[in-house]
Amino acid sequence: KITWENVLRFPHVQLSMDELQEIQFHASRNSKVAQHLKEVAPNLKTDQLYTAVQVVRHSDYLFPAPPLFMEQDDISKDLIALPLPEGEEVTVKYVMVNHERVSHSPPHDFLYREMLVVIDSFRSRYDLPPLEQLRKLRKLAY
Known part of the structure:
Protein backbone atom coordinates (compact mmCIF):
# COMPACT_ATOMS: atom_id res chain seq x y z
CA LYS A 1 0.00 0.00 0.00
CA ILE A 2 1.31 3.45 -0.90
CA THR A 3 1.17 5.81 2.06
CA TRP A 4 2.74 9.21 2.68
CA GLU A 5 4.85 7.62 5.39
CA ASN A 6 6.32 5.15 2.87
CA VAL A 7 6.75 7.75 0.14
CA LEU A 8 8.61 10.13 2.45
CA ARG A 9 11.13 7.43 3.36
CA PHE A 10 12.63 7.46 -0.13
CA PRO A 11 15.11 10.06 -1.39
CA HIS A 12 13.62 12.66 -3.73
CA VAL A 13 14.80 14.54 -6.80
CA GLN A 14 13.56 18.10 -7.31
CA LEU A 15 13.67 19.95 -10.62
CA SER A 16 14.67 23.49 -9.70
CA MET A 17 14.66 26.06 -12.49
CA ASP A 18 14.52 29.83 -12.18
CA GLU A 19 11.91 29.94 -14.95
CA LEU A 20 9.57 27.73 -12.89
CA GLN A 21 9.82 29.67 -9.62
CA GLU A 22 6.86 31.90 -10.48
CA ILE A 23 4.54 29.00 -11.37
CA GLN A 24 2.17 28.45 -8.50
CA PHE A 25 0.87 25.07 -7.44
CA HIS A 26 -2.81 25.30 -6.62
CA ALA A 27 -4.27 22.56 -4.44
CA SER A 28 -7.43 22.25 -2.44
CA ARG A 29 -7.27 23.20 1.23
CA ASN A 30 -7.48 19.55 2.24
CA SER A 31 -4.76 18.44 -0.17
CA LYS A 32 -1.95 16.62 1.52
CA VAL A 33 0.18 16.69 -1.65
CA ALA A 34 1.35 20.27 -1.16
CA GLN A 35 1.66 19.79 2.60
CA HIS A 36 3.81 16.65 2.32
CA LEU A 37 5.95 17.86 -0.56
CA LYS A 38 6.85 20.95 1.48
CA GLU A 39 8.08 18.62 4.23
CA VAL A 40 10.43 16.78 1.87
CA ALA A 41 13.96 18.09 1.64
CA PRO A 42 15.13 16.94 -1.79
CA ASN A 43 18.25 14.81 -1.73
CA LEU A 44 19.11 16.09 -5.19
CA LYS A 45 18.19 19.44 -6.71
CA THR A 46 18.95 19.94 -10.37
CA ASP A 47 17.99 22.34 -13.14
CA GLN A 48 18.42 19.58 -15.74
CA LEU A 49 15.39 17.42 -16.50
CA TYR A 50 17.63 14.80 -18.11
CA THR A 51 19.70 14.49 -14.91
CA ALA A 52 16.59 14.16 -12.74
CA VAL A 53 15.14 11.43 -14.96
CA GLN A 54 18.44 9.51 -15.16
CA VAL A 55 18.82 9.53 -11.37
CA VAL A 56 15.32 8.10 -11.00
CA ARG A 57 15.97 5.48 -13.69
CA HIS A 58 19.10 4.20 -11.95
CA SER A 59 18.24 4.50 -8.27
CA ASP A 60 15.43 4.30 -5.73
CA TYR A 61 14.84 8.08 -5.87
CA LEU A 62 11.33 9.45 -6.37
CA PHE A 63 10.61 12.42 -8.62
CA PRO A 64 7.32 14.18 -7.82
CA ALA A 65 6.15 15.51 -11.17
CA PRO A 66 2.93 16.30 -13.05
CA PRO A 67 1.25 13.42 -14.89
CA LEU A 68 2.14 14.99 -18.25
CA PHE A 69 5.74 13.81 -17.76
CA MET A 70 4.61 10.21 -18.14
CA GLU A 71 2.89 11.06 -21.42
CA GLN A 72 6.28 11.89 -22.98
CA ASP A 73 7.78 8.66 -24.33
CA ASP A 74 11.37 9.90 -24.25
CA ILE A 75 11.05 10.92 -20.59
CA SER A 76 8.89 8.10 -19.28
CA LYS A 77 10.81 5.19 -20.81
CA ASP A 78 11.72 2.69 -18.06
CA LEU A 79 9.89 4.75 -15.40
CA ILE A 80 6.88 3.72 -13.37
CA ALA A 81 4.24 6.24 -12.34
CA LEU A 82 2.99 5.70 -8.82
CA PRO A 83 -0.41 6.95 -7.72
CA LEU A 84 -0.47 9.55 -5.01
CA PRO A 85 -1.16 8.19 -1.54
CA GLU A 86 -4.66 8.38 -0.12
CA GLY A 87 -6.27 8.60 -3.57
CA GLU A 88 -5.26 12.19 -4.25
CA GLU A 89 -4.89 13.42 -7.81
CA VAL A 90 -2.92 16.15 -9.54
CA THR A 91 -5.17 17.94 -11.98
CA VAL A 92 -2.52 19.85 -13.94
CA LYS A 93 -2.48 18.21 -17.37
CA TYR A 94 -0.51 20.75 -19.37
CA VAL A 95 1.78 23.72 -18.90
CA MET A 96 2.94 26.08 -21.62
CA VAL A 97 6.07 28.12 -21.09
CA ASN A 98 7.32 30.83 -23.43
CA HIS A 99 10.96 31.80 -22.91
Missing part, protein backbone atom coordinates in the same frame (compact mmCIF):
# COMPACT_ATOMS: atom_id res chain seq x y z
CA GLU A 100 11.98 35.48 -23.03
CA ARG A 101 14.50 34.91 -25.83
CA VAL A 102 11.66 34.07 -28.25
CA SER A 103 9.21 36.73 -27.09
CA HIS A 104 9.88 38.92 -30.15
CA SER A 105 10.07 36.10 -32.70
CA PRO A 106 7.16 36.17 -35.20
CA PRO A 107 7.31 32.39 -35.88
CA HIS A 108 7.28 31.62 -32.16
CA ASP A 109 4.50 34.11 -31.56
CA PHE A 110 2.45 32.50 -34.35
CA LEU A 111 2.95 29.01 -32.88
CA TYR A 112 2.14 30.27 -29.37
CA ARG A 113 -1.14 31.81 -30.58
CA GLU A 114 -2.05 28.64 -32.50
CA MET A 115 -1.48 26.56 -29.38
CA LEU A 116 -3.73 28.88 -27.37
CA VAL A 117 -6.49 28.37 -29.96
CA VAL A 118 -6.15 24.59 -29.61
CA ILE A 119 -6.21 24.81 -25.80
CA ASP A 120 -9.29 27.05 -25.82
CA SER A 121 -11.01 24.71 -28.27
CA PHE A 122 -10.30 21.76 -25.97
CA ARG A 123 -11.54 23.69 -22.93
CA SER A 124 -14.73 24.65 -24.77
CA ARG A 125 -15.39 21.04 -25.80
CA TYR A 126 -15.30 19.95 -22.16
CA ASP A 127 -17.30 22.92 -20.82
CA LEU A 128 -14.28 24.43 -19.08
CA PRO A 129 -13.89 28.21 -18.77
CA PRO A 130 -11.84 29.82 -21.56
CA LEU A 131 -8.29 30.96 -20.81
CA GLU A 132 -9.26 34.63 -20.83
CA GLN A 133 -11.84 34.00 -18.11
CA LEU A 134 -9.30 32.04 -16.05
CA ARG A 135 -6.82 34.90 -16.31
CA LYS A 136 -9.41 37.32 -14.94
CA LEU A 137 -10.56 34.98 -12.16
CA ARG A 138 -7.02 34.33 -10.99
CA LYS A 139 -5.86 37.91 -11.64
CA LEU A 140 -3.00 36.77 -13.86
CA ALA A 141 -0.92 39.40 -15.62
CA TYR A 142 -0.36 37.36 -18.79
Whole structure:
Protein backbone atom coordinates (compact mmCIF):
# COMPACT_ATOMS: atom_id res chain seq x y z
CA LYS A 1 0.00 0.00 0.00
CA ILE A 2 1.31 3.45 -0.90
CA THR A 3 1.17 5.81 2.06
CA TRP A 4 2.74 9.21 2.68
CA GLU A 5 4.85 7.62 5.39
CA ASN A 6 6.32 5.15 2.87
CA VAL A 7 6.75 7.75 0.14
CA LEU A 8 8.61 10.13 2.45
CA ARG A 9 11.13 7.43 3.36
CA PHE A 10 12.63 7.46 -0.13
CA PRO A 11 15.11 10.06 -1.39
CA HIS A 12 13.62 12.66 -3.73
CA VAL A 13 14.80 14.54 -6.80
CA GLN A 14 13.56 18.10 -7.31
CA LEU A 15 13.67 19.95 -10.62
CA SER A 16 14.67 23.49 -9.70
CA MET A 17 14.66 26.06 -12.49
CA ASP A 18 14.52 29.83 -12.18
CA GLU A 19 11.91 29.94 -14.95
CA LEU A 20 9.57 27.73 -12.89
CA GLN A 21 9.82 29.67 -9.62
CA GLU A 22 6.86 31.90 -10.48
CA ILE A 23 4.54 29.00 -11.37
CA GLN A 24 2.17 28.45 -8.50
CA PHE A 25 0.87 25.07 -7.44
CA HIS A 26 -2.81 25.30 -6.62
CA ALA A 27 -4.27 22.56 -4.44
CA SER A 28 -7.43 22.25 -2.44
CA ARG A 29 -7.27 23.20 1.23
CA ASN A 30 -7.48 19.55 2.24
CA SER A 31 -4.76 18.44 -0.17
CA LYS A 32 -1.95 16.62 1.52
CA VAL A 33 0.18 16.69 -1.65
CA ALA A 34 1.35 20.27 -1.16
CA GLN A 35 1.66 19.79 2.60
CA HIS A 36 3.81 16.65 2.32
CA LEU A 37 5.95 17.86 -0.56
CA LYS A 38 6.85 20.95 1.48
CA GLU A 39 8.08 18.62 4.23
CA VAL A 40 10.43 16.78 1.87
CA ALA A 41 13.96 18.09 1.64
CA PRO A 42 15.13 16.94 -1.79
CA ASN A 43 18.25 14.81 -1.73
CA LEU A 44 19.11 16.09 -5.19
CA LYS A 45 18.19 19.44 -6.71
CA THR A 46 18.95 19.94 -10.37
CA ASP A 47 17.99 22.34 -13.14
CA GLN A 48 18.42 19.58 -15.74
CA LEU A 49 15.39 17.42 -16.50
CA TYR A 50 17.63 14.80 -18.11
CA THR A 51 19.70 14.49 -14.91
CA ALA A 52 16.59 14.16 -12.74
CA VAL A 53 15.14 11.43 -14.96
CA GLN A 54 18.44 9.51 -15.16
CA VAL A 55 18.82 9.53 -11.37
CA VAL A 56 15.32 8.10 -11.00
CA ARG A 57 15.97 5.48 -13.69
CA HIS A 58 19.10 4.20 -11.95
CA SER A 59 18.24 4.50 -8.27
CA ASP A 60 15.43 4.30 -5.73
CA TYR A 61 14.84 8.08 -5.87
CA LEU A 62 11.33 9.45 -6.37
CA PHE A 63 10.61 12.42 -8.62
CA PRO A 64 7.32 14.18 -7.82
CA ALA A 65 6.15 15.51 -11.17
CA PRO A 66 2.93 16.30 -13.05
CA PRO A 67 1.25 13.42 -14.89
CA LEU A 68 2.14 14.99 -18.25
CA PHE A 69 5.74 13.81 -17.76
CA MET A 70 4.61 10.21 -18.14
CA GLU A 71 2.89 11.06 -21.42
CA GLN A 72 6.28 11.89 -22.98
CA ASP A 73 7.78 8.66 -24.33
CA ASP A 74 11.37 9.90 -24.25
CA ILE A 75 11.05 10.92 -20.59
CA SER A 76 8.89 8.10 -19.28
CA LYS A 77 10.81 5.19 -20.81
CA ASP A 78 11.72 2.69 -18.06
CA LEU A 79 9.89 4.75 -15.40
CA ILE A 80 6.88 3.72 -13.37
CA ALA A 81 4.24 6.24 -12.34
CA LEU A 82 2.99 5.70 -8.82
CA PRO A 83 -0.41 6.95 -7.72
CA LEU A 84 -0.47 9.55 -5.01
CA PRO A 85 -1.16 8.19 -1.54
CA GLU A 86 -4.66 8.38 -0.12
CA GLY A 87 -6.27 8.60 -3.57
CA GLU A 88 -5.26 12.19 -4.25
CA GLU A 89 -4.89 13.42 -7.81
CA VAL A 90 -2.92 16.15 -9.54
CA THR A 91 -5.17 17.94 -11.98
CA VAL A 92 -2.52 19.85 -13.94
CA LYS A 93 -2.48 18.21 -17.37
CA TYR A 94 -0.51 20.75 -19.37
CA VAL A 95 1.78 23.72 -18.90
CA MET A 96 2.94 26.08 -21.62
CA VAL A 97 6.07 28.12 -21.09
CA ASN A 98 7.32 30.83 -23.43
CA HIS A 99 10.96 31.80 -22.91
CA GLU A 100 11.98 35.48 -23.03
CA ARG A 101 14.50 34.91 -25.83
CA VAL A 102 11.66 34.07 -28.25
CA SER A 103 9.21 36.73 -27.09
CA HIS A 104 9.88 38.92 -30.15
CA SER A 105 10.07 36.10 -32.70
CA PRO A 106 7.16 36.17 -35.20
CA PRO A 107 7.31 32.39 -35.88
CA HIS A 108 7.28 31.62 -32.16
CA ASP A 109 4.50 34.11 -31.56
CA PHE A 110 2.45 32.50 -34.35
CA LEU A 111 2.95 29.01 -32.88
CA TYR A 112 2.14 30.27 -29.37
CA ARG A 113 -1.14 31.81 -30.58
CA GLU A 114 -2.05 28.64 -32.50
CA MET A 115 -1.48 26.56 -29.38
CA LEU A 116 -3.73 28.88 -27.37
CA VAL A 117 -6.49 28.37 -29.96
CA VAL A 118 -6.15 24.59 -29.61
CA ILE A 119 -6.21 24.81 -25.80
CA ASP A 120 -9.29 27.05 -25.82
CA SER A 121 -11.01 24.71 -28.27
CA PHE A 122 -10.30 21.76 -25.97
CA ARG A 123 -11.54 23.69 -22.93
CA SER A 124 -14.73 24.65 -24.77
CA ARG A 125 -15.39 21.04 -25.80
CA TYR A 126 -15.30 19.95 -22.16
CA ASP A 127 -17.30 22.92 -20.82
CA LEU A 128 -14.28 24.43 -19.08
CA PRO A 129 -13.89 28.21 -18.77
CA PRO A 130 -11.84 29.82 -21.56
CA LEU A 131 -8.29 30.96 -20.81
CA GLU A 132 -9.26 34.63 -20.83
CA GLN A 133 -11.84 34.00 -18.11
CA LEU A 134 -9.30 32.04 -16.05
CA ARG A 135 -6.82 34.90 -16.31
CA LYS A 136 -9.41 37.32 -14.94
CA LEU A 137 -10.56 34.98 -12.16
CA ARG A 138 -7.02 34.33 -10.99
CA LYS A 139 -5.86 37.91 -11.64
CA LEU A 140 -3.00 36.77 -13.86
CA ALA A 141 -0.92 39.40 -15.62
CA TYR A 142 -0.36 37.36 -18.79
